[in-house]
Amino acid sequence: MYCERVISEFENPFHMEILSDCTHVVESTNSGCGDEARIYIVCKSNVIENIGFQAFGCASCLAATSFLCRTVFGKDIKEVAEITREVFEDAFRDLEPAQRHCIDMAEALIKKIVELKIGADAQI
Amino acid sequence: MYYFDSAATTKVDRDVGKLLGDLFANSFGNASSSHRLGEATKAEFAKAKEEIANCLGCGTGSIIFTSGATESNNTAVANIAGLAGPGKKRVIVSPIEHPSILEPLRHYEKLGAIDLDFLRVGQDCVVSVEELESKMGEDVAAVVVMAVNNETGAIQPVEEISKTCRQNGVAFHCDFVQGFGKIKFSPENYNFASFSAHKVYGPKGIGMLYVKNPEEFKPLMFGGGQQGGFRCGTEPVELIRALALTVTSLYRESEANNQYIKMLRGYMLDKLSDCPEVESNLPQGGVPHILNISVKGVRSDALALVFYQNDIMLSQGSACSSNHEEKSLSPVLLAMGLPEEKIRSSFRISFSKTNTIRDIEFVVDTIKNAVNKYKVSR
Numbered sequence: 001m002y003c004e005r006v007i008s009e010f011e012n013p014f015h016m017e018i019l020s021d022c023t024h025v026v027e028s029t030n031s032g033c034g035d036e037a038r039i040y041i042v043c044k045s046n047v048i049e050n051i052g053f054q055a056f057g058c059a060s061c062l063a064a065t066s067f068l069c070r071t072v073f074g075k076d077i078k079e080v081a082e083i084t085r086e087v088f089e090d091a092f093r094d095l096e097p098a099q100r101h102c103i104d105m106a107e108a109l110i111k112k113i114v115e116l117k118i119g120a121d122a123q124i
Numbered sequence: 125m126y127y128f129d130s131a132a133t134t135k136v137d138r139d140v141g142k143l144l145g146d147l148f149a150n151s152f153g154n155a156s157s158s159h160r161l162g163e164a165t166k167a168e169f170a171k172a173k174e175e176i177a178n179c180l181g182c183g184t185g186s187i188i189f190t191s192g193a194t195e196s197n198n199t200a201v202a203n204i205a206g207l208a209g210p211g212k213k214r215v216i217v218s219p220i221e222h223p224s225i226l227e228p229l230r231h232y233e234k235l236g237a238i239d240l241d242f243l244r245v246g247q248d249c250v251v252s253v254e255e256l257e258s259k260m261g262e263d264v265a266a267v268v269v270m271a272v273n274n275e276t277g278a279i280q281p282v283e284e285i286s287k288t289c290r291q292n293g294v295a296f297h298c299d300f301v302q303g304f305g306k307i308k309f310s311p312e313n314y315n316f317a318s319f320s321a322h323k324v325y326g327p328k329g330i331g332m333l334y335v336k337n338p339e340e341f342k343p344l345m346f347g348g349g350q351q352g353g354f355r356c357g358t359e360p361v362e363l364i365r366a367l368a369l370t371v372t373s374l375y376r377e378s379e380a381n382n383q384y385i386k387m388l389r390g391y392m393l394d395k396l397s398d399c400p401e402v403e404s405n406l407p408q409g410g411v412p413h414i415l416n417i418s419v420k421g422v423r424s425d426a427l428a429l430v431f432y433q434n435d436i437m438l439s440q441g442s443a444c445s446s447n448h449e450e451k452s453l454s455p456v457l458l459a460m461g462l463p464e465e466k467i468r469s470s471f472r473i474s475f476s477k478t479n480t481i482r483d484i485e486f487v488v489d490t491i492k493n494a495v496n497k498y499k500v501s502r
Contacts, residue, residue: 001432002429002432006429007429007433010426010429011433016497016498018501034423034464034465034468035423036500054500054501055500056421056422056423056465056500057423057425057426058423058425058426058428059425059426059428059429061426062426062498
């Protein structure tokens with residue numbers, strides 16, 4: 001029912017918190033499943049110095065968002081842009097079909113983080 | 125294991141399990157056989173049926189044994205479709221029925237045999253007798269409303285519905301599965317009523333259909349003429365004897381069980397009262413053994429993993445679907461008008477006589493810890 005990655009990320013989520021000093025916020029929703037994830041980023045000199053998240057979703061949604069934050073933490077935005085869907089596909093390869101929407105959400109969030117660079121040069 | 129899913133199924137009573145073990149080991153007769161073993165089996169079958177009829181307060185001719193509630197409901201719906209005819213095709217039904225009611229009803233509607241007319245339910249998950257009365261007419265063939273809703277525990281006004289049906293000469297089918305042993309069953313109120321053993325500490329694979337007028341009954345299963353031709357197929361006499369013991373125990377113990385379960389439910393609600401995120405979806409009324417709650421800020425399918433890891437068994441109100449367009453929300457909670465977010469945070473805790481205060485405390489602590497850890501500020 002639950003793959004090991006989902007269980008480990010869900011039980012030990014990476015920075016599941018609101019960052020009051022964040023410089024950017026990105027969100028993604030899945031209207032079908034009702035999943036909502038919000039990521040708080042502290043980005044300085046193009047580097048993600050800190051990251052936090054909140055997710056109102058299923059366990060796999062929480063796990064994928066946590067994994068995303070763990071993956072991008074400390075990275076340069078250029079490095080984040082190189083993270084592909086395959087990273088999530090590989091990490092969550094044991095998900096059941098009904099749970100795979102969390103990979104779509106993670107991919108969408110990555111894109112939004114990268115797009116922040118384009119739209120907010122002053123801050124990033 | 126912390127089992128709080130008794131509305132799905134219950135642990136078989138020890139006495140019933142022991143009886144079943146003995147019967148499966150030592151008894152194998154066919155009630156239709158003419159030899160001595162067959163005669164003995166037939167006598168056991170008759171005795172079991174009489175014990176059940178005595179509990180229900182009806183004649184033995186009104187009881188048809190089935191494989192369970194799904195077959196009972198399908199059979200009742202088939203009979204309702206049979207009652208319908210030109211100018212009398214409308215079947216009034218609640219929107220909160222079990223799929224074993226709604227799916228066959230939709231099947232007969234597609235075939236053109238009946239037209240469905242849905243009642244509404246309020247936020248209390250109860251149908252309105254006034255609305256039912258307003259819908260009555262010459263074209264109504266039957267009314268179908270369950271006794272107790274399986275997701276919320278809401279008790280439907282079956283006495284008043286029955287009265288309205290009788291005044292209008294309309295048949296009434298009641299799915300009594302979740303009401304059995306919880307509220308009074310008065311056979312005179314129903315044309316058909318369904319029962320299941322495994323919801324009341326009996327075995328799976330056996331249920332009953334109560335039929336007020338057996339002389340008008342149309343069977344769904346044809347074959348060797350068993351059960352007077354009403355339900356063909358070799359009678360599972362071992363299961364039927366276990367059902368008889370289940371029902372007699374249920375009638376003997378139900379008052380004490382219900383009091384105990386009411387205490388458990390009250391204890392849980394009291395322990396959860398300092399957790400403002402937890403809200404009952406049926407604050408008043410309802411049978412004690414079902415508690416439907418929502419946890420603000422946490423999805424039930426996230427809590428499901430917490431429960432899974434802690435060996436807690438209960439039912440969640442929504443689940444992910446591989447079809448992105450399909451929302452997979454509880455039709456019952458939707459019919460009550462609950463917002464999507466609340467439905468997605470809902471789950472059903474259903475109690476049984478085997479639960480303990482210690483079980484409740486563990487579940488409450490688990491819920492509170494999960495809320496503190498996973499709740500989303502919105």
